[in-house]
Amino acid sequence: MSAHNDGDRAEPESVDLSDPKLSRFEVYKEGLRRDDIEIIHYEPRFPKPGTKAEKRMERIVGGFFLLSGLFATAFVVAYIWWPWEYDGPATWRDPETWYTPVLGATLGLSLLLFAVGVLTWAKKLLPIEELVQDRHDGGSSPDDRRIAEATVDGLVEDMGLKRRPFLVKAALLGAAPLGLAAVAPLGALLKDPGDMLTVTGWNAERYNDGKPIRLMLKDGAMVRPDMVSVGGQITAFPAIDHGATNQFPTSPILLIHLRDEDAQILHGNLYPMYQDVDALWGNFVAYSKICTHVGCPTSLYEQQSQRLLCPCHQSQFNVVDNAAPVFGPATRHLPILPMTVDDEGFFIATSDFLVPPGPAFWNRPSLPEEDEK
Amino acid sequence: MAASAKRRRGWRKRLGALARFTGALVIVGGLYSVFSPGLYAQESEAGAIDADAVKGQELYDTSCITCHGDNGEGVEGRGPSLIGVGSAAVEFQVNTGRMPMAAQGAQAPDSDYPVFTEEEAEWLGAYIEYLGGGDVVPDDLDALVAAGTVGEGGELYRVNCSSCHGFSGGGGALSSGAHAPSLSGVTNEELYQAMLTGPQNMPVFADNQLTPEQKADLIAYVQFIVNDDRDPGGVFNLGRFGPSTEGLAIFLVGMTALLLTTLWIAGKS
């Protein structure tokens, strides 16, 4: 509330409110005066009450309210009786597809009409008025300030804050750990990230008793080379418990079957670390599907331009060059999952990723190969 | 204009598909008796060229040979070899107006006005198939799709397709000017052909990766969400572009309406 002070005003201007002859308007004006308000302009919108124009305006405003009520009723009726339950594919002829639009149209119109009614009332029927009020900007009066100062000084004095420095220091020293104690329970949220960012579901020691992990489709089928034709790609997961679920968010890979000529180029470009472990199998390569930028699935495989595109921030990776970034904000290649085919003809991972897949973090172990491109 | 033309075309195709399906006994049966013997005959006596392929060759030699070369062997720098691509690829490319290509570009754009009729595309397909076999669309595709499980198709769609064509099938941008097209108004055959043959930059989804039944599930899902189901959430779906058009709408519709209202409220009366 603004800092009004009735006492500030010079008394002589005030009218005697006990005077029975005062009109209602004069009493009201006295109220305005006490709030430092002055009327600049005040005139009824319709000086002569009951004219045709006034009646017309009343009818218009009333009409808005009544129409609003009509639409509100329509909304309630539609809400209760309009068929609404979704039952399979629908065309525009099915009434249930119109449920939401009908609700919106009726409720919207009802609110809009009531709004227009109220606003028209305010604009066309209320008196035209212009008033001016004193702002009383700035701080308090010098008196108030002095009194406040003295009061606070007295407080400080009473408590002896200046005379008893030991107490102040002791209180501060005691309060600091108390504050810590108040936020300490938030520590329950903390959890050691451990190696969650570096170890994936392809780690055979941890997730498959050291046995090589097969590549699996989402529906659980194991991946064989003949399942991906030339120029095709398939999303695969580690064949472990819950391997295809969100429990292993950095594990999904994109298994690509390259054309002969493209595979030759990739073999030529392969980073030494991948050559050492023989990471490819024939013309197949398995790239991590998790973007090295911020972790979206990099799954737009363009089989002619041999690019992998991330739809989130448009990083592009060269499929025939270790999936090194060639465009966009990503800075590191998509790690290759070293894999081969086992005796039964299924793909298996020969180890976990050689570098952690997914977005970077400050202590991410990086290898010199990554700086090659 | 283009959109409404496309919609009309979609309607026509959908109606056509419906007619074929409901009149399966009459029409499909009749077609079988006419086409199937010829088809099998061709397979049995490999190498012999049938009448359709001859007609296809005539068309090929006038419209395709410049880029794809003599006997579909391809021309370096212009067009790939067509040997072994099969009739599915040919019919997809020709029926969607992508081929013949008007000019070399990032990718062949589809067109609402294919140069060849569907019959001519079949002839061309027959010719290419004669040159080197390849993938064909199963004859009972519509029945397969009708029997497909939409839910399973949805799972497959999200794993394999949504990254390029979008959750709502509206298409999306690829690198360097290429794009994955919208799936609205696309026929079952075209969807099947596209998966089977991997046109342009699209990866191939051969039958050993997605079985014909899985493809049918997928097609059933795409047709459901893109062509069959009406958006339940309003009169306008804002092109299903997601937050970008929603953001535009709140400023162009909501904010604009309310700004005009503030002018009215505070205006002198």
Add this chain to the structure above:
Amino acid sequence: MKRRKGTSDSLLTKAGGELDDRFKLAGPARVLLNKVFPDHWSFLLGEIALFSFILLLLSGTFLALFFEPSMVEVTYHGAYVPLQGVEMSKAYESSLDLSFEVRGGLFMRQMHHWATLLFMAAILVHMLRIFFTGAFRAPRETNWMIGILLFWVGFFEGFFGYSLPDDGLSGTGLRIMEGMTESVPFIGPWASAALFRGQFPGTDVISMIYIIHVFIFPLILLALITVHVGLVFAQKHTQWPGPGRTEHNVVGFRMFPNYVMKQVGFMLFIWGVIGAMAGLFQINPIWLFGPYEVSVVSSASQPDFYVMYLDGLIRLFPAWEFRAPPYFTLPAVFWPAIAGMGLSVVLPLLYPALERRFTKDRGHHNLLERPRDNAARTSLGMMVVVFWIIGVISGGNDVFAEKFHISLNAMPWAGRIGIVVLPIITYYVTYRICLGLQQHDREVLAHGLETGILMRDPNGRFYEVHQPLAEPDEHGHTELEYNGWVVPKKMNRVGALEPADKGFFKSIEEPSDNGGAERRDEIESGKH
């Protein structure tokens, strides 16, 4: 017209008496009823946000009755056929049920979402008004800072709401947030593990952001909004300069009935617009997105528009990663995401203090400045606006590329160059425009306004007749001082040349009686 308080011993008077006996209301009520508010369309923008917020509380409460913030895996057996048999989280399932199996649930969901977008859009527009008119200057810096905080709390509140349904799009958003969090040096992995209780996405994040979304942040918003509006009330609203308006008064109309009626009307209007949009425009069709799976993504994955600017910066920022193998990596995303967002919070918060320091203007300002009269500030603001717009467009640059057939690789480069070059150009151009407008105002005050009447003098020279705004001296000049308000620039603004026809839909033949006073005011505005 009739004032019911005081004289007539109606039921109302009696009730008022009883209340006053207990709460001593008569004095404060009078102050409230009579408080004077200035009237201008640009003072109504914050209300759009305020009333959207109220609707957000109402619709959000409805949604909370049906939504289950749980990431327990279930199999969907609901009404929506294409998802039947799909494994999903309980949160996503309940969001689907809310859309398909709760009567009017989809309408409510869409209302909640549209109201959010309107809330954030209105905050932005309101903030621009405050900035460009200098309303943030002393004594209102505190309220400006509260406003900035409101935007950022709203930003995260909205982002968390977008994440709650656990659909494909919300999971993608959370994934990106996780990647950003991870990028913070030293604390990144720990912060990420704290947010997701271990590895992303885990099984706890939905219930955690749920409590933030429905309790903590709404409470903070409510508290900040209360203080924000309370301060406007206590410090009294700024006003435009004009006849009779000074730094020390407020000219306008009373809170009751005029102001409150307009507010109530506007509130209902805002709700009507949101309601109509919620019914007519589909928003966030989560049933198309499927449940979130780490290996699933859609082309054209975007956040809501108010986050898009940040996403755009992330897309534009070059692939600059600092590495000191094998010990330290500073990911590229740290700069736009963490440093960029930090600056976007801190710089606006500090702006009033910075402007005070540079202009050495320490006075109180209750009269607004026309944007043209402070060319440097206006140009700076336009610079930020252009920067922001390029960021937003870049956040949707794949949609842009696809729909307008531009190469996807051209868009980020256009954005990168544009976001550096265009703001600078904008600053210069805006500055010149402001100076030009200032000069024209002075010129009209000195020489009068252009009448459009061309004359030819006996020497054959053509000249335009000017209408002076006051009695000119012997050189034809008028000594009028610019008072920071609109200078009439057309003849019909000074009373000449009435519009040929009045009325919006049909002609109103009879001349209005009320126009005269206003016209006079406008003419006189040049003299004060």
